[in-house]
Amino acid sequence: MKKIRFIFCKLTVLFMFICFLGKPVTPLAEGSEIPSDTKDQMQIPLEGKDIVPQELIVKFKSSVSSEEKNNILKSVDAIEISSLKKGAFSLVKVSGNLAIQDVLKVMRGYKLIEFAEPNRQVRNAYIPQDPRYGEQWHLEKIKMKETWNHTMGSSDIKVAVIDSGVQLDHPDLAGRLIDPYDVITGSSTFTPDEHGTHVAGIIGANLNNIGVAGIASNITIMPINVFEGDAADLFSIVEAIHYAADNGADIINMSFSSNAYSLVMEQAIEYADSKGVLLIAAAGNEGSETKTYPAAYEPVIAVSATDSKDKLASFSNYGSYIDISAPGSGILSTVPNGVYGYMSGTSMAAPVVSGVAALILSSNPKLNADEVREIILASSEDLGSPGKDIYFGAGRIDALKAIIKTLPPKDLLIVSHPEFYMNGKNKNIISVNAPSGKKVGLYIENSNRQMIKKLAAKDNWSGGEIIAEWDGKQGNGLYAYGGSYKVIAAISDGSTKTFHTEDIKIIDQINPAVKLSSKK
Structure with missing residues (x-):
């Protein structure tokens, strides 16, 4: 039988191809009403450069x-090459001899x-138009183009850059800099310096069609100058840490290092940590295994530097205190006089981590510093020896994995009825979303911080949502009294435990059951 060539010019020809071997399939009858979903698909363009040929x-x-x-x-001379489970959608390949637009017209008639x-x-929905974006290899390495489809940051997140002076009027930092402070003079102005301006640009240079792109372009940066010439003294750094912690910083970036342990600096670090600030520091550039500070203090995320081939940069310090690595060799960013330049060092690697941390907090501002730290480490790209090692720590930071791993705040703990009118028959639905491998x-x-009812307990949760119901009964079987209570989700990995809480008010509507006895 000769192969029939399809000609779809006339409606009568359309029906020539609905009879074939097997049970016939009936197209829409002439004059019948077109379903609403068919009307909707009429709006779908049938041409375009983005169409996959013959699919x-x-x-x-x-x-x-x-x-x-x-x-x-x-x-229509087609085959099914893939389908979603339950037959929801089929991917169909059509013979190369047939025009895809004509085949669509026929298939829509069935x-x-x-x-x-x-x-x-x-x-990708977002492709940076900043002209020198292509020179910023570190952004491609940590998958920033894909990450920006999820978030570019929130202005509510504040990163303190304790460094040398940042150019406050740099066109690529416009609108990003707030509350500048010079520890040396006590003023809000300082002399712009290459180092501080470069660090600030890595974190938050604008995506504004000029110059370069920053990692978290919508967050705010608090520039704090501690340098006088080429040197900064210990007391100025401690004052800057306190200033940042007391003025709302969510993250402190410290791209400086010293081989000398200091008790006063450690206490300043502990103070900022107690205020909920995430602390990130450069490991130093001596190519040495000697501990450096503030990176080696316990609450601080210590960052070593990698090159474009994911090797440890030749200058980078290393050691058991390293938590994570990040690109730090030949990094293009902002410098004074409104221009741009390349710099290398762990000073460049630390703000890469600070920028990603700011995106994580932007995605879920309810996270505490320990939770952000855990996401950063758990989502890293393992380099070197399997697991944590002295060169790369947990691995090289991966922004996309970190954001995907970040749960939105609404998914953490949800209580269906914050005011629960308890009547003995209705139920309050409570859910918590926890990562895999956790104890939940x-x-x-009650108001005395006593546990009155355990709703769920998972020793090694597989990940996802845990849903529980509560009718108001306590563990002893009695209904709770009206008043204020807390729903608590405790999530632990064995070494750290985090708590998420929601207040709940019970309005007691249970009618007391009184049994009367009659006297004879």
Whole structure:
């Protein structure tokens, strides 16, 4: 039998191809009403450079049989090459001899097809237009282009840059700098310096079609100058740490180091940590295993530097105190006089981590410093020896993995009825979303901080949402009195434990049951 060439110019020709071997499949009857979803798909363009050649996505009705589906595909010389589970969608490949637009018109006529449209290539929603973005290899390495599709940061997140002076009027930092402070003079102005301006640009240079791109372009930066010439003294650094912690910094970036341990600096670090500030510091550039400070203090994330080949940079310090590594060799960023320049050092690696940390907090501002730290380390790209090592720590930072691993705040702990009108029959639905591998406890506490009801306990949670119901009964079987209570989710990995709480008020509407005895 000769192969028939399809000509779709006339409606009568359309119906020539609905009869074939097997059970016939009926297209829409002439004059019948077009379903609403068919009207919607009429708006889908059938042409464009993004269309994958000869591929369609087809949704068959749930009532379609395998035989009917095969017959439809045969009618247009097509095959199913993939499908989602439960048959929700089919990826269909059409013969190269047929025009995809013509095949679509035919397939949309079948009653057993809900809709069909071309398969298309989807590009990243955001492609930086900053002219020197292509020179910033570190952004490609940590997958920033993909990460910006999720977040570019929030202005509510504040990163303190304790460093030398930042150029406050640099065009690529416009709108990003707030509350500048010079510890040396006590003023809000200082002389711009290459180092501080470069560090600030790595963290938050604007995505504004000029110059370079920063990692977290929508966050705010608090520049604090501690340098007088080429040197900064210990007391000025301690004062700067206190200033940042007392003025709302969420993150402190410290791109400086010293081989000398200092008790006063350690106490300043502990003070900032007690205020909930995430502390990040450069490991230093001597190519040595000697501990450096503030990086080696316990609360601080210590950062070593990598090159474009994911090798430890030749200048980078290393050692058991290293927590993570980040690109730090040949990094392009902002410098004074409104221009740009390359610099290398762990001083450049630390702000890469600070920028990613700012994006994590932007995605979920309810996270505490320990939780942000855990996300950064757990999502890193393992380099060197498997697991943590002295060169790369947990690995090289990966922004995209970190953001994907960050749970949005609404998914942490949800209580369906913060005011629970308890009547003995209704239930309050409580859910918590926890990562895999965690020990999770979900319970109710009274105003005296006593646990009155355990709702759920998981020793090694597989990850995802835990849902529990509470009817108001305590662990002893009695209903709770009206008043204020807390729902608490405790999430632990064995070494650290975090708590998420929601207040709940119980309004007691249970009618007391009184049993009366009659006297004879």
